[in-house]
Amino acid sequence: MTDDILLHELSVKLSAQSGMKIQINHAERIHGGDINETWKLETNEGAWFLKLNDARRYPDMFAKEYSGLEALRKTAAITLPQPVCHGKANGRAFLVTTFLDKGGAVPDFWENFAASLARLHRNTQSHFGFYESNYIGSLKQYNTPFSSWPVFYAFNRLMPLARQAFDRHLLDKTALGQVEQLCRRLPSIFPEEPPALLHGDLWSGNFMVGPDGRACIYDPAVYYGHREMDLAMTRLFGGFDNRFYHAYQEQYPLATGWQARIGICQLYPLLVHVLLFGGSYVDSVKEILRENT
Structure with a gap:
């Protein structure tokens, strides 16, 4: 990822949310869906999951997804990535959540x-x-x-x-x-x-x-x-x-x-x-x- 404006805004948002200075060391593109780009962000405080799309086409999509994830998370009924922050920078909309590694399924x-x-x-x-x-x-x-x-x-x-x-x-x-x-x-x-x-x-x-x-x-x-x-x-x-x-x-x-x-x-x-x-x-x-x- 070479968008310095976006990376700066992500660092600011993540730092404000976590209360720690977050530095993004590496961004790796990973497989995603048809609408959004998906990335793994490697930082000095671990990995985060990033979704990106066109802020002009979908100005409020990630704000709505953030709300939905929060509603599900508050039930404590099932595991899901925790929403961290969302926003816009340089024409891109973004949503950051915790990054969950894939595991091997338990028998049940x-x-x-x-x-x-x-x-x-x-x-x-x-x-x-x-x-x-x-x-x-x-x-x-x-x-x-x-x-x-x-x-x-x-x-x-x-x-x-x-x-x-x-x-x-x-x-x-x-x-x-x-x-x-x-x-x-x-x-x-x-x-x-x-x-x-x-x-x-x-x-x-x-x-x-x-x-x-x-x-x-x-x-x-x-x-x-x-x-x-x-x-x-x-x-x-x-x-x-x-x-x-x-x-x-x-x-x-x-x-x-x-x-x-x-x-x-x-x-x-x-x-x-x-x-x-x-x-x-x-x-x-x-x-x-x-x-x-």
Whole structure:
């Protein structure tokens, strides 16, 4: 990394946060996602993890991610990188967290992961949503509060994305009508449950085996929602080990009929992928709509 302005701002922020003079000795580019650059910062006080993106395109993305990580961290339910600081310098937005080395999984890794997620989901509040909007991937995620999960899911999740997909000619009028029809039926589909604190984007690419051999989660899209959303998301893009699902069911049993709701819960992340990537995700959305309308 050769951006001296950015490196200076990072040193200032890290020093202020830690109460010690932090000097960045080396920055190593590491594998990251599609939106952000990711780096390992070697300093006189150990290693830190850095995410960078374009501050003009995503001016508040890392501030929102910082808030989400803080909300998850305060539950002490599961391991995650601790957010350290965020800010902007020289046209770049940045987020710094603690750096976690990868470890080898303990024998009960999946059972422990499930128990940790169940503990997270037992954190609740009076309404569905979050105190601010945030992001899922590079898309804005709306968290306007509602006391009803079906209303929240329809107005903050399914309909905004379906309309965007229609406007961009990714979904046709028939598919949009099917989403509207499904939204009208949601109150009869979902049993009442208290709002659960969700990771919000829990797929196999957003967890790792931490240094203690247990699950560490990151890159959240936090809100209080129906906990079947997190569980359904884990079944996309490769899925988790079956031991995870059995253990979760023992820790915090899902309401009767959860199997029939998996596809409906997966509609939201699949619509996200339609807008970001198009392609086969459109077919996946249409298949779920055909099965549920």
